[in-house]
Amino acid sequence: MTTGAVDRIFTRLAERGSGSYGLSEVSQLEHALQSAMLAEAQGGNDALIMAALLHDIGHLVSDADEALADKGIDDRHEVAGARTLGLVFGPEVADPVRLHVAAKRYLCTVEPDYFDLLSADSVRSLELQGGAMAPAEQAAFEAEPGHRAAILLRRIDDAAKVPGMETPVLQDYRDMAERLAAQRQA
Numbered sequence: 001m002t003t004g005a006v007d008r009i010f011t012r013l014a015e016r017g018s019g020s021y022g023l024s025e026v027s028q029l030e031h032a033l034q035s036a037m038l039a040e041a042q043g044g045n046d047a048l049i050m051a052a053l054l055h056d057i058g059h060l061v062s063d064a065d066e067a068l069a070d071k072g073i074d075d076r077h078e079v080a081g082a083r084t085l086g087l088v089f090g091p092e093v094a095d096p097v098r099l100h101v102a103a104k105r106y107l108c109t110v111e112p113d114y115f116d117l118l119s120a121d122s123v124r125s126l127e128l129q130g131g132a133m134a135p136a137e138q139a140a141f142e143a144e145p146g147h148r149a150a151i152l153l154r155r156i157d158d159a160a161k162v163p164g165m166e167t168p169v170l171q172d173y174r175d176m177a178e179r180l181a182a183q184r185q186a
């Protein structure tokens with residue numbers, strides 16, 4: 001995987017990111033850029049910043065209907081996204097993305113106040129995604145190497161839905177993406 005793969009991902013986000021992000025008033029691209037900026041502001045490393053920027057790319061990599069949750073279907077976007085990102089950037093970027101939905105279920109289970117913070121569409125998709133975790137699922141989640149990064153990503157995801165927030169532009173993250181992809185190749 002080379003520059004071409006990074007190019008395809010960035011082009012997809014640029015071209016299809018204008019659609020709204022769930023029920024919120026920000027677009028997919030605005031949500032992605034806000035997520036990356038928040039990850040950076042929190043001192044996240046490049047892998048976390050890239051994971052934040054691209055965590056919902058799974059919504060955009062397939063041509064499937066983007067509003068499946070409305071129809072009671074879980075699109076498993078975290079799996080499709082992580083598969084694509086893993087090939088290009090490796091597990092440090094892909095694992096938090098793969099686990100960011102599980103992290104929501106985990107936080108709903110272990111932090112009673114967390115559920116109250118969720119947006120309406122996150123609550124709606126939660127049931128489709130399996131609801132709260134059983135103890136064995138919690139233990140399995142905690143055993144995942146990327147679970148701490150996934151929890152950070154989840155909280156960033158929840159906060160990155162602010163209409164009109166000033167952010168960098170997509171191109172500002174291009175060099176970082178190329179660097180991470182090149183490290184994967186090395």
Ligand SMILES: [Fe+2]
Nearest residue numbers: 031055056157
């Ligand atoms: Fe998101």
